[in-house]
Amino acid sequence: MSTLSQIFSEVVVLLSGPDPDLIEIVWLSLRVSLTATFLACLIGLPLGALLGIKNFPGKTLCTILVNTLMGMPPVVLGLIVYLMLSRSGPMGFLQLLYTPTAMIIAQFALVLPIVAALTRQQIEDSWREYGDTMSSLCVPLSGSVKTLLWDSRLSLLTTGMAGFSRAISEVGAVIIVGGNIDHLTRVMTTAIALETSKGDLPLALALGAVLLTIALAVNSLVFSLRARIT
Amino acid sequence: MNIRSFIPIAILAVITTALVTGYVITNSVLADNRTVLVQSTTSTANSGLYDYLLPQFESETDIKVNVVAVGTGQAIRNASNCDADVLLVHAKEAELKFVEGGFGVQRHDLMYNDFVLIGPAKDPAAIAEIEDVTTALNAIADSKSIFASRGDDSGTHKKEQGLWQQSSTDPTQHSGEWYRETGSGMGATLNIAVGMDAYTITDRATWINFKNRGDHKILVEGDDRLFNQYGIVLVNNNKCPHSNTKSGERFVNWMISDTGQSLIASYKLKEQQLFYPNAIQAEQ
Amino acid sequence: MLPLEIKDVALTVNETHILRNINLQLTDNGITIVMGHNGAGKSILLRCMHGLLEPTEGKIQWNGDTASDVETRKKQAMVFQKPLMLNRSAAANIEYVLKLRDKPKSLVMKYLQSANLDSKSNQPAKSLSGGEQQRLAIARAIACDPEAIFFDEPTANLDPDATLQIESQIISASQQSIKVIMVTHDIAQARRLADDVVFLNKGTITEHCSADKFFTRPESAEAGNYLSAYIK
Numbered sequence: 001m002s003t004l005s006q007i008f009s010e011v012v013v014l015l016s017g018p019d020p021d022l023i024e025i026v027w028l029s030l031r032v033s034l035t036a037t038f039l040a041c042l043i044g045l046p047l048g049a050l051l052g053i054k055n056f057p058g059k060t061l062c063t064i065l066v067n068t069l070m071g072m073p074p075v076v077l078g079l080i081v082y083l084m085l086s087r088s089g090p091m092g093f094l095q096l097l098y099t100p101t102a103m104i105i106a107q108f109a110l111v112l113p114i115v116a117a118l119t120r121q122q123i124e125d126s127w128r129e130y131g132d133t134m135s136s137l138c139v140p141l142s143g144s145v146k147t148l149l150w151d152s153r154l155s156l157l158t159t160g161m162a163g164f165s166r167a168i169s170e171v172g173a174v175i176i177v178g179g180n181i182d183h184l185t186r187v188m189t190t191a192i193a194l195e196t197s198k199g200d201l202p203l204a205l206a207l208g209a210v211l212l213t214i215a216l217a218v219n220s221l222v223f224s225l226r227a228r229i230t
Numbered sequence: 231m232n233i234r235s236f237i238p239i240a241i242l243a244v245i246t247t248a249l250v251t252g253y254v255i256t257n258s259v260l261a262d263n264r265t266v267l268v269q270s271t272t273s274t275a276n277s278g279l280y281d282y283l284l285p286q287f288e289s290e291t292d293i294k295v296n297v298v299a300v301g302t303g304q305a306i307r308n309a310s311n312c313d314a315d316v317l318l319v320h321a322k323e324a325e326l327k328f329v330e331g332g333f334g335v336q337r338h339d340l341m342y343n344d345f346v347l348i349g350p351a352k353d354p355a356a357i358a359e360i361e362d363v364t365t366a367l368n369a370i371a372d373s374k375s376i377f378a379s380r381g382d383d384s385g386t387h388k389k390e391q392g393l394w395q396q397s398s399t400d401p402t403q404h405s406g407e408w409y410r411e412t413g414s415g416m417g418a419t420l421n422i423a424v425g426m427d428a429y430t431i432t433d434r435a436t437w438i439n440f441k442n443r444g445d446h447k448i449l450v451e452g453d454d455r456l457f458n459q460y461g462i463v464l465v466n467n468n469k470c471p472h473s474n475t476k477s478g479e480r481f482v483n484w485m486i487s488d489t490g491q492s493l494i495a496s497y498k499l500k501e502q503q504l505f506y507p508n509a510i511q512a513e514q
Numbered sequence: 515m516l517p518l519e520i521k522d523v524a525l526t527v528n529e530t531h532i533l534r535n536i537n538l539q540l541t542d543n544g545i546t547i548v549m550g551h552n553g554a555g556k557s558i559l560l561r562c563m564h565g566l567l568e569p570t571e572g573k574i575q576w577n578g579d580t581a582s583d584v585e586t587r588k589k590q591a592m593v594f595q596k597p598l599m600l601n602r603s604a605a606a607n608i609e610y611v612l613k614l615r616d617k618p619k620s621l622v623m624k625y626l627q628s629a630n631l632d633s634k635s636n637q638p639a640k641s642l643s644g645g646e647q648q649r650l651a652i653a654r655a656i657a658c659d660p661e662a663i664f665f666d667e668p669t670a671n672l673d674p675d676a677t678l679q680i681e682s683q684i685i686s687a688s689q690q691s692i693k694v695i696m697v698t699h700d701i702a703q704a705r706r707l708a709d710d711v712v713f714l715n716k717g718t719i720t721e722h723c724s725a726d727k728f729f730t731r732p733e734s735a736e737a738g739n740y741l742s743a744y745i746k
Binding site: 086087088089092093095097098179180181182184194196197198199200201 | 267272276280281296297298299308311312313415416417418420421424439440441442443470472473
Binding site: 129130132133135136137138139143147150151152153 | 566587594598
């Protein structure tokens with residue numbers, strides 16, 4: 001078995017020389033997961049806020065559904081997206097299978113319920129406080145959604161980070177729809193899975209350490225952003 | 231809201247636009263017919279064979295080859311969904327069925343190597359001296375030593391099932407006891423075998439390339455029945471209109487050509503030849 | 515937008531009668547104080563007048579317009595017991611309603627000055643003291659250009675000094691001929707401010723008369739009891 005010092009020296013090797021392959025993989029991971037998270041927030045934040053504010057028949061059902069989808073296994077989601085994008089599937093003509101775009105679609109679908117569900121809870125709680133004033137001022141629904149999203153921006157930043165963490169760390173969906181193709185759809189998690197299957201456990205663990213370092217960097221960046229918008 | 235608060239959002243929006251534009255470009259390159267999509271078994275990919283062969287092919291033809299490495303069973307299923315231009319696996323019967331079903335144009339023998347039976351150095355079933363692989367399997371069964379099976383319908387799994395059939399043991403009756411079906415890829419199964427001190431069957435290329443061996447080693451090899459034939463199939467345009475037959479055909483022809491075959495023969499890892507070309511002799 | 519006419523209003527929720535048999539007419543500007551015990555339905559009545567709640571029976575009309583119509587409601591504003599500050603600067607809180615009512619941004623300072631908060635315009639509103647927050651909430655309500663403004667126990671959580679500052683804002687609003695309708699438990703405050711008083715008991719109005727008369731010779735026994743502790 002691999003010892004800690006072996007892993008550590010692998011990490012040092014990985015991080016010391018600017019290995020172009022590693023940079024490519026890291027950059028693709030970031031591109032895919034950041035884009036997926038950003039798009040999921042673009043739709044999930046207003047959707048979650050609407051669910052939190054507006055009363056309509058079937059609201060409870062919608063809420064339960066969104067909360068349940070948070071627990072969607074990435075592999076199952078990957079399979080669904082695969083079946084959609086497969087050349088023999090309904091959207092096969094788009095030729096998206098085994099591309100970074102397919103990976104973004106899968107991770108978007110994975111992150112969307114997380115963002116929507118956490119936003120809904122956050123906004124519903126705020127609405128209890130804001131509801132009277134917003135109604136009294138005759139703020140239209142769209143205005144209330146915007147106001148509450150903006151006023152909850154700090155906790156929603158954490159919501160976004162929860163979504164990003166899910167995206168950057170999952171392997172089940174991207175390996176199915178991306179195919180782990182070298183120089184095209186290989187990301188950190190699929191590279192880790194590959195090295196594990198080759199039995200190169202120190203390298204796999206070192207890649208894991210690099211992945212965590214990236215997550216740390218992104219979180220630090222967001223945290224500094226947090227300080228600015230307070 | 232002050233203007234400054236919008237700056238991070240604006241930055242994010244700009245980044246996203248840039249990223250999305252990047253994908254559109256990547257995708258338009260892919261949709262172009264200068265690429266071949268290969269569904270492949272893992273052993274050929276993990277052994278580094280493609281990294282050795284493909285740059286040569288790509289520079290000769292200006293066609294980019296994208297390899298999706300999965301188990302043979304899944305590779306065939308994916309190709310049956312038309313998600314491949316070329317299929318490169320090691321389960322002859324399944325390959326022929328694929329062609330018969332109209333999914334493949336023609337199957338070619340490509341190359342071969344062999345399977346090996348590996349196990350822990352202390353060898354509780356005492357099979358190290360046995361040359362006959364079915365006798366060795368019976369010995370494992372009799373001593374109730376743990377055996378890790380792929381259990382995933384892969385080429386290796388099919389080979390292993392065939393060998394058990396020729397033995398006097400039906401291991402599936404002992405599933406969960408000494409016969410452990412991992413339902414995983416070769417690498418994962420090897421990791422499990424090493425972790426559980428279990429025996430398992432693997433192809434030689436994967437074993438040579440595998441790093442987490444622990445004290446496991448090859449115990450049985452050389453039996454004729456451990457022969458491992460790789461085949462290559464062009465996906466049929468009639469069944470899969472989106473498939474890129476033109477470039478796919480060039481790739482298949484190149485692989486079975488003298489150039490491709492001699493390159494396969496020259497690929498060595500740790501000074502050992504991993505694959506032996508046999509396309510021309512056995513072409514069907 | 516006066517007169518406010520309330521005819522045979524009742525509000526029943528889950529078979530509980532919260533308001534019943536409410537008849538009221540407010541014709542004059544000035545400050546109307548609504549008093550009564552806890553649970554008498556004062557805040558609910560205020561919300562009905564403001565059109566936030568729809569009564570289950572009867573009609574509430576402002577000069578003939580239904581109270582719950584958006585156009586009617588836009589001519590009113592309400593200040594709550596606990597002020598809600600938007601999570602942004604004091605100035606941005608005012609700016610928010612100016613934008614909502616299509617009024618120029620340049621008016622921000624005027625309203626901040628009216629609340630004596632011009633020196634704190636850039637501070638996050640949520641970091642202001644309780645009294646300052648309520649003053650900002652009132653300035654924000656007035657920035658809506660209402661013809662009527664409701665106060666629901668606006669000084670319940672404040673110290674005497676802050677209370678007096680709020681009262682001067684209320685008086686100033688009334689002087690700008692905005693109709694003020696206010697709920698308070700503070701009898702001294704009611705005496706300082708009221709032009710007329712509505713007394714509510716168990717969901718119904720037992721008395722509506724001028725402040726002078728209410729505080730000296732209340733007609734209903736309930737109002738008499740309510741005031742007696744104070745008058746002694």
